[in-house]
Amino acid sequence: MSATVSAEWLELREPADAAARSEELAGRLAQRLGPGPHVIHDLGGGSGSMGRWLAPRLPGPQQWVVHDRDERLLELAADQFETRRSDITRLAPGDLAGASLVTASALLDLLTREELERMLGACRGIPLLLALTVVGRVRLSPAEPLDARLSAAFDDHQRRAGRLGPDAVAAAVGALGEAEAIVRPSPWRLGAAGAGLAAEWLRGWVAAACEQQPALATEAGAYEERRLAQAAAGELRVTVDHADLLVLP
Secondary structure (H helix, E strand, C coil): CCCCCCHHHHHHHHHHHHHHCCHHHHHHHHHHHCCCCEEEEEECCCCCHHHHHHHHHCCCCEEEEEEECCHHHHHHHCCCCEEEECCHHHCCHHHHCCCCEEEEECCHHHCEHHHHHHHHHHCCCCCEEEEEEEEEEEEEECCCCHHHHHHHHHHHHHCHHHECHHHHHHHHHHHCCCCEEEEEECCEEECHHHHHHHHHHHHHHHHHHHHHCHHHHHHHHHHHHHHHHHHHCCCCEEEEEEEEEEEEC
8 A cells, every 4th residue: 555645635525525425324333333432443544534524423432543654644633533653554453452443434445455354354353434435437527538438547547556446345345254244335426516626636537547548648638628627617527436335243
């Protein structure tokens, strides 16, 4: 796992993440956990957005521990949560001793199969809420012919270096054995109100697709200009499909 993210990107996406995450799964989890107190470990938690969303939806006193390897992001989370500098791909079960729940958000698609299985092994026997994993479906409106080619190239880019990318949810469910696994959609739906996020997402999406398939660059420049103009005018609608996964041992 080598991807890094900026604090600015996390701040920009937090409202869309909050709107997308599954309220149904949060409700099921609240019923399962009971009155508490609860110790909750948030893996790859960055500045703490998962805790800010989920904590009000869970009952009882809560102690949140945000794990990340980026000290700059942990400094932002430290105002609200306990923080721990960790490589979450190398956690041992003892690192999560006493946990009532483990959470993660926008993480699974960045992992290799080996990293995923190691992480799930460290969490064995603990309820998990793993939110906002991309699943490889993007829709833009108005549609253009280049959309599908860019989307396919982006998915291939996500699978580079052995990362699971859009295959991550299926891989996680397959690795969980007999644990109960419940999957629900959690799409970003970006319109005029999310134009800033849509524009920033679009730039990264096109750049990654062109890195994967350089031949796309001849058409991608004009495409990106059109799409950014549509976003600025409030005319672009983007749906980026994700999935949330609740695991109940």
